[in-house]
Amino acid sequence: MIPYGKQSINQSDLVAVEAALLSEYLTQGPRVKEFERDLERYTGAKHAVAVNSATSALHLAYLALGVGPGDEVWTTAISFVATANAALYCGASVDFVDIEPQSFNICPVSLRSKLESAVASGAKLPKVVVPVHMAGQPANMQAIGHLSKEFGFRVVEDASHALGSEYLDKRTGSCEFSDIAVFSFHPVKMITTGEGGACTTNNPEIAARIERLRSHGITRDLKEMKNTERPPYYYEQVELGFNYRITDIQAALGSSQLRRLDEFVHDRNSIAGSYGILLRDLDLDLPKVSSACKSSFHLYIVRVGSNAVETRDQLFMRLRDRGILANFHYIPIYRHPFYQEKRQYYADDFPEAEKYFDTAISIPIYPGLSQIEQLQIASALKADGA
Ligand SMILES: *Cc1c(COP(=O)(O)O)cnc(C)c1O
Numbered sequence: 391m392i393p394y395g396k397q398s399i400n401q402s403d404l405v406a407v408e409a410a411l412l413s414e415y416l417t418q419g420p421r422v423k424e425f426e427r428d429l430e431r432y433t434g435a436k437h438a439v440a441v442n443s444a445t446s447a448l449h450l451a452y453l454a455l456g457v458g459p460g461d462e463v464w465t466t467a468i469s470f471v472a473t474a475n476a477a478l479y480c481g482a483s484v485d486f487v488d489i490e491p492q493s494f495n496i497c498p499v500s501l502r503s504k505l506e507s508a509v510a511s512g513a514k515l516p517k518v519v520v521p522v523h524m525a526g527q528p529a530n531m532q533a534i535g536h537l538s539k540e541f542g543f544r545v546v547e548d549a550s551h552a553l554g555s556e557y558l559d560k561r562t563g564s565c566e567f568s569d570i571a572v573f574s575f576h577p578v579k580m581i582t583t584g585e586g587g588a589c590t591t592n593n594p595e596i597a598a599r600i601e602r603l604r605s606h607g608i609t610r611d612l613k614e615m616k617n618t619e620r621p622p623y624y625y626e627q628v629e630l631g632f633n634y635r636i637t638d639i640q641a642a643l644g645s646s647q648l649r650r651l652d653e654f655v656h657d658r659n660s661i662a663g664s665y666g667i668l669l670r671d672l673d674l675d676l677p678k679v680s681s682a683c684k685s686s687f688h689l690y691i692v693r694v695g696s697n698a699v700e701t702r703d704q705l706f707m708r709l710r711d712r713g714i715l716a717n718f719h720y721i722p723i724y725r726h727p728f729y730q731e732k733r734q735y736y737a738d739d740f741p742e743a744e745k746y747f748d749t750a751i752s753i754p755i756y757p758g759l760s761q762i763e764q765l766q767i768a769s770a771l772k773a774d775g776a
Pocket residue numbers: 442443444445446469470472473522548550551573574575576585586587
């Protein structure tokens with residue numbers, strides 16, 4: 391079976407993990423800090439804080455921006471549920487914005503009109519808006535940045551797909567147009583630490599708060615303490631935090647993988663280039679990358695064309711019968727029963743997300759997907775259908 395995505399682990403990754411295992415610290419040692427410095431260098435952000443998953447990173451990012459009960463967090467209708475769930479962990483409410491049909495990213499035009507109707511009806515404006523860089527193509531951050539100034543919300547980028555991508559010649563994670571960017575290091579993502587995630591930011595207070603929340607809300611920084619007369623072992627818990635720490639074993643793998651990231655991005659882009667040729671005559675809409683962006687091509691999402699003889703689900707099943715595990719990213723979050731019970735969301739409010747839901751399919755893309763496999767996938771897509 392050919393999966394839609396998978397990790398690439400090489401000898402240098404193994405050496406790095408072995409060295410961490412044989413070192414003095416398995417967790418809370420020097421390797422987490424090194425990984426964070428590596429992420430800062432790579433993204434260009436002033437601060438990086440590594441945690442045990444992107445879900446945790448989203449939770450801490452929202453908390454660090456003061457999200458709590460009574461607040462609204464808005465995100466795109468098409469994302470993994472974790473983007474929205476993390477806002478519920480904070481006691482906030484979630485609402486969704488429709489997507490752009492080309493990029494599958496949050497639509498700035500829909501966002502503006504939703505903001506304007508909230509203003510007109512006296513409804514609550516969002517405290518935080520969360521664009522998700524679908525498939526590795528950055529959202530229209532400039533437009534979202536303008537709206538954030540006009541309507542006074544903060545921006546968290548869910549960049550779980552997008553480590554290694556670029557927007558207006560800056561790497562994702564530089565936070566040029568956002569307060570915080572969040573990354574995932576799950577095995578199907580751009581680099582892996584097994585489980586893992588990180589926040590990047592240019593704001594030192596936000597970074598310090600995320601770091602403190604990662605570890606129980608405990609501080610050893612005198613400036614943050616109430617009692618300053620204290621012996622060397624002394625620390626204070628100043629707020630309620632969590633154990634969201636990443637281990638040194640994982641961080642060692644992360645640093646090693648980060649050194650390989652440019653190669654991963656290159657491989658994924660060349661597979662996307664070759665699909666562009668192999669699939670061009672099929673009744674499929676192929677992904678288009680805006681000239682403002684370089685995509686990391688975490689996913690390769692095609693859409694079944696309007697004249698196709700098969701539905702997306704028929705195509706999906708046929709690929710599966712031929713050993714190709716295509717996938718679908720993602721069911722619109724508002725369609726999940728859990729979310730439907732929270733609030734009445736109307737499918738009519740999300741016409742592009744609904745069309746996407748009917749037609750999109752993710753075909754395999756990952757470093758190491760061979761040319762023979764690419765041909766096999768192309769011919770399976772062709773056979774007696776599309
Ligand atoms: C994978 C993913 C997450 C969650 O990442 P974890 O590291 O598994 O917690 C969140 N948002 C998006 C868009 C993702 O793709």
